[in-house]
Amino acid sequence: MAGLELKNIQKTYGKVEVIKGVDLDIEDGEFVVFVGPSGCGKSTLLRMIAGLEDITGGELYIGDKLCNDVEPRDRSIAMVFQSYALYPHMTVYDNVGFGLKLAKTPKDVRDQKIREAARILKMEHLLDRKPGQLSGGQRQRVAIGRAIVRQPEVFLFDEPLSNLDAALRVDTRMEIAKLHADLGATMIYVTHDQVEAMTLADKIVVLDAGVVQQVGSPIELYQRPQNRFVAGFIGSPKMNFVEVAVEAIGPDAITVGSKDVASLRVPAATAGISVGDTLTLGIRPHDLSPANTGAIVGRVAIVERLGNETIVNIELASGTAWLAVLDGDQALRIGESLALAAEPAKAILFDAAGKALLPTPA
Amino acid sequence: MTAAAAPALKMQRRSLYPGWFYLPAAVVYSVLFLAPTFASLYFSLTRWTLFDATFIGFDNFAQFFREPFLIQGLVNTVIYAVVTSGLKVVIGMALAVMLTSQIMARGYLRSVIFFPVLVSTIGVGMTFTVLMHPTQGMINQALALFGIAGPGWLVDPKLALFSVALVDVWKGVGLATVIYIAGLVAIPKDYYEAARIDGATRLQNFIYVTLPLSRPATATVITLSFIGGLRTFDLIWAMTKGGPGFASDTVASVIYKQYQAGFYGLSTAGNVVLFILIAVLVVPLTMFLNRKQGHE
Numbered sequence: 173m174a175g176l177e178l179k180n181i182q183k184t185y186g187k188v189e190v191i192k193g194v195d196l197d198i199e200d201g202e203f204v205v206f207v208g209p210s211g212c213g214k215s216t217l218l219r220m221i222a223g224l225e226d227i228t229g230g231e232l233y234i235g236d237k238l239c240n241d242v243e244p245r246d247r248s249i250a251m252v253f254q255s256y257a258l259y260p261h262m263t264v265y266d267n268v269g270f271g272l273k274l275a276k277t278p279k280d281v282r283d284q285k286i287r288e289a290a291r292i293l294k295m296e297h298l299l300d301r302k303p304g305q306l307s308g309g310q311r312q313r314v315a316i317g318r319a320i321v322r323q324p325e326v327f328l329f330d331e332p333l334s335n336l337d338a339a340l341r342v343d344t345r346m347e348i349a350k351l352h353a354d355l356g357a358t359m360i361y362v363t364h365d366q367v368e369a370m371t372l373a374d375k376i377v378v379l380d381a382g383v384v385q386q387v388g389s390p391i392e393l394y395q396r397p398q399n400r401f402v403a404g405f406i407g408s409p410k411m412n413f414v415e416v417a418v419e420a421i422g423p424d425a426i427t428v429g430s431k432d433v434a435s436l437r438v439p440a441a442t443a444g445i446s447v448g449d450t451l452t453l454g455i456r457p458h459d460l461s462p463a464n465t466g467a468i469v470g471r472v473a474i475v476e477r478l479g480n481e482t483i484v485n486i487e488l489a490s491g492t493a494w495l496a497v498l499d500g501d502q503a504l505r506i507g508e509s510l511a512l513a514a515e516p517a518k519a520i521l522f523d524a525a526g527k528a529l530l531p532t533p534a
Numbered sequence: 535m536t537a538a539a540a541p542a543l544k545m546q547r548r549s550l551y552p553g554w555f556y557l558p559a560a561v562v563y564s565v566l567f568l569a570p571t572f573a574s575l576y577f578s579l580t581r582w583t584l585f586d587a588t589f590i591g592f593d594n595f596a597q598f599f600r601e602p603f604l605i606q607g608l609v610n611t612v613i614y615a616v617v618t619s620g621l622k623v624v625i626g627m628a629l630a631v632m633l634t635s636q637i638m639a640r641g642y643l644r645s646v647i648f649f650p651v652l653v654s655t656i657g658v659g660m661t662f663t664v665l666m667h668p669t670q671g672m673i674n675q676a677l678a679l680f681g682i683a684g685p686g687w688l689v690d691p692k693l694a695l696f697s698v699a700l701v702d703v704w705k706g707v708g709l710a711t712v713i714y715i716a717g718l719v720a721i722p723k724d725y726y727e728a729a730r731i732d733g734a735t736r737l738q739n740f741i742y743v744t745l746p747l748s749r750p751a752t753a754t755v756i757t758l759s760f761i762g763g764l765r766t767f768d769l770i771w772a773m774t775k776g777g778p779g780f781a782s783d784t785v786a787s788v789i790y791k792q793y794q795a796g797f798y799g800l801s802t803a804g805n806v807v808l809f810i811l812i813a814v815l816v817v818p819l820t821m822f823l824n825r826k827q828g829h830e
Contacts, residue, residue, distance in 0.1 A: 222731060251731050259725060259742070259746070270729075274734050320727075
C-alpha cells in the first residue's frame with residue numbers, strides 16, 4: 173500500500189496552463205475525491221497520476237518512488253474509466269484477466285484471481301458474457317473487477333458513475349465505499365458531483381481553473397469553506413449569497429446589513445475590515461427558518477413541497493434569488509411576503525476577493 | 535394471422551414516408567439492373583444476334599465448360615481474387631496504422647497513397663506494361679543496377695498473373711487504407727489507455743485492441759476487394775490480354791474473347807457462370823466476416 177505526494181505539479185498544453193502548481197499529500201489508504209466544475213483540471217490531474225499525461229513541472233511520488241517518468245504499468249495503479257473501456261470482443265473473464273495475461277501471470281493463478289475478484293463483486297455469473305450483453309451497472313462492476321485483479325496500491329476512478337441512472341448511482345456509490353473499507357487501498361476519485369464527493373471522501377480536494385481551492389474533510393469544507401467558490405460548490409442546494417455593507421465591527425464579529433438583510437451580527441475575522449466596506453454574506457438554504465421578526469424578507473417565487481421539507485425560492489428586495497429549505501410541509505402562496513431568520517453563527521462573510529472571513533474556531 | 539397479431543404488424547409496417555416515394559429508385563433499379571439480369575439469364579439459354587434469338591437450352595453452358603482454358607481461367611480468377619484481397623488487407627492495415635500515428639506529413643502521405651485509386655485502370659495497366667518490360671522496363675533496369683537479373687514480369691507464364699495482381703494491389707490499396715483509417719480512428723482512445731495501464735506493448739496493443747476492433751473495416755476491405763478480384767478484367771486486358779498464351783486468363787477475359795469472336799450466347803452464359811461463382815464464394819464469406827460477435 174502506498175500514499176502519494178504531489179509537489180507543485182503543473183500541466184501546460186502549449187501556452188495554456190491547465191494545472192497551475194498543485195501540492196497535495198495523500199495518506200496511505202485514504203479515499204480522496206477531486207471535485208470541481210467541468211474543465212477545472214481534475215481529470216487531467218488524475219491522468220497525470222496514472223501516467224497517461226506527461227507532467228510538465230513538479231514532482232509526483234507514489235509511495236517513496238518519484239514517478240514523473242515511470243510507465244503507467246510500473247506505478248502500481250489501476251484505473252476505472254468513465255466509459256469503462258471494456259473490450260467488446262472479449263468476455264468478462266478475459267476483460268478482467270487482460271492485465272494479468274499481459275503480465276504473463278500463470279494461467280492457474282490468473283484464474284484464481286479473476287474468480288476472487290468476481291466473487292468480491294458478485295459477478296461470477298457474468299464471466300462468460302461479453303460487455304455488449306451487460307447492463308450499465310454490470311459493466312461498471314467488470315471495470316472495477318479489472319482494477320481489483322491487478323492488486324494495485326492506488327485505485328484511480330475517473331467519474332465512474334456518470335453513465336449510470338440515479339438509483340444505480342446511489343447503490344454503486346455505496347459499493348465503492350464498501351470496497352474501500354474492505355481493501356483498504358488508497359483511492360483517488362474524480363467527480364463533478366459534490367454529493368458523491370461528500371459521501372465517499374475521507375478528504376476532498378476542490379479544484380477550480382487548475383488551482384486547488386481547498387483540501388479538507390467533507391464536514392470541514394461544508395462548515396468552514398475558505399472562499400466563496402468552495403462555499404458555493406459544496407452543499408446542496410447551493411449556498412445563498414448577497415452583497416451587504418459593514419455597519420459595525422465588534423470583537424470577533426461584524427454587523428452587516430443591506431436593503432435585503434436587516435442588521436445581522438455575524439461572527440467573523442475582522443482584520444482589515446472597516447465600516448462601509450462591501451462584503452458578501454453567505455447563508456445555506458438549510459440554515460434559514462421562517463420567523464416574523466426575521467432579518468431577511470422576500471417574496472415567495474416558487475414553492476416545492478416534498479412532504480418532509482419545503483424548498484422555497486424567494487426573491488429579495490434587490491431582486492436576488494434565494495433558496496430556503498424549511499422543515500415539514502409549509503403552505504406558502506406564491507407572491508406572499510416571507511420573513512426568514514438566519515442563525516448568525518452559521519452565516520459566513522466573504523471579502524471582496526471572495527476569501528472567507530472565518531472566525532477563529534472556539 | 536391472429537387478431538392480436540394484426541395491429542402489431544400494422545404498427546411495424548408504418549413508415550415515415552409514403553410508399554410511392556420509392557418508385558423512382560424502383561424504376562431505375564428495374565430498368566438498369568433487374569431487366570438486364572433476367573434478360574441475360576434468358577439469353578444465356580439462346581443463340582442470339584442483335585436481331586434474333588433461338589432457344590437452345592443449356593447448350594451454351596455445356597459448351598462453355600468444354601472450353602479447354604476455362605478451368606484455368608476459373609482457377610486464375612480465384613487465385614487473383616485471393617492474392618489481391620489478401621495483400622490489400624495486410625498492406626492497407628499496415629499503411630493505415632502508420633498514417634494514423636503521429637508521423638510527419640501525414641495528410642500529404644494519405645493523399646499520395648489514395649492517388650492511384652483515382653487514375654484510370656487502363657492508364658495504370660499501360661504504364662506498368664512499359665515499366666515491367668523484361669529488358670527495357672525501368673523495374674528490371676533498376677534491379678540490374680544492383681546486379682539482379684529481373685524476371686520476365688509479364689512474359690513468364692508462371693509470373694504474369696501475379697505481376698498483374700501486384701499492380702492491382704498498388705492501384706487499389708489506397709481505398710483499403712482509407713477504409714482502415716476510418717475504422718482505426720473510430721476505436722475509442724480509452725481502450726489503448728486501459729491497455730497501457732495494464733502494461734501492453736505496442737505489438738500487444740495491435741494484437742489485442744487494434745486488430746479485433748478493426749474487424750468491421752477488415753470485412754469491408756475483404757468483401758470489396760474479393761468481389762473486385764473475381765470480376766477483374768480491365769487491368770488483365772490492358773497488361774497481358776490473358777497471355778502469355780492463356781496463362782493469365784480470368785473468367786472475365788475468357789468471356790470477352792468469346793464475345794469478340796461473335797459467340798454472344800456463349801459469352802452471356804459465361805457471365806451467368808461468373809455471377810454464380812461470385813455469389814457462391816462471396817455470400818458465405820460475408821456471412822462469416824459479419825457474424826455476430828457480441829459487439830454493442
